[in-house]
Amino acid sequence: MCATPLDRCRDEYLGHLSVERGLSRNTLDAYRRDLGCYLGYLAERGVVDARDVTRRDIEGFVAERREAGYAASSVNRELSAIKGFHRFMLREGLSETQPASSVRFSRTEERLPDCLSVEAAAALMEQPFGRDATGARDRAVLEVLYGCGVRASELTGLDVGDVFLDEGFLRVVGKGSKERLVPVLGAAARALSAYLDGPRAELAAHARRGA
Structure with missing residues (x-):
């Protein structure tokens, strides 16, 4: 299967995170998995170029993950990766918009140690x-x-x-x-x-x- 324009943008972004941000292999693998799920969702809908991604596409991906039973923390992690990805593409001139900027994170349940009321x-x-x-x-x-x-x-x-x-x-x-x-x-x-x-x-x- 040929790489799409978005696939190539993802590879550039991962390279940036590795070289410029110095992220570990485990963290890069997490980014690769999260963005892979996202780009797979877009590809199924015929969206393969950064210029064609809309806020509705991103909200649809987030909604699908929630409906599939993923924890709010997992969905927020994926959305963090998506936001960073689109911010990178805009900064590098690979995209003209940042459709993820106004997509909201899910509210997560505040977790406290068992010994603290x-x-x-x-x-x-x-x-x-x-x-x-x-x-x-x-x-x-x-x-x-x-x-x-x-x-x-x-x-x-x-x-x-x-x-x-x-x-x-x-x-x-x-x-x-x-x-x-x-x-x-x-x-x-x-x-x-x-x-x-x-x-x-x-x-x-x-x-x-x-x-």
Whole structure:
């Protein structure tokens, strides 16, 4: 079967993620699988060129995945890959539009550790945070733990290169060194962005001076 224009765009995007973003093989394989499902859906409907993709096509794919019983987190991961793919094509001049930009992520159930009640979690989130860099860090930590359902060990292992706020996900390494993509949305995304935009560098500089 001959490669379609969208197939070739996907290959360019994966190359970009490998070279420019330095993503691991496991993460690239996840992107390849997710985009493969998406492009297969489009091909079945006769859409093989980036210029022909519409928002309705993307919403149709998302709806089909939900109806097939996929978890909201899995559908959000796929949609993150789709959004990044279309953003890349627009930036590289491979497409003239970004049809995925206004497609909304699914709401995911907030997951909390079994030992922490909803009331206790709410009390943590409602506490006053300082207006300094430390306060921004603490808010980001709690928002991500609460809103993304990651383990504390996964959060502490995050590096800046694992944060993809534009695409709406984090790359985390769990037990057995297994990588997965976790959607980061809403308050968690805002708190993390606010921390990375200044306070993180301030705390790092302070740590170097104290070393």
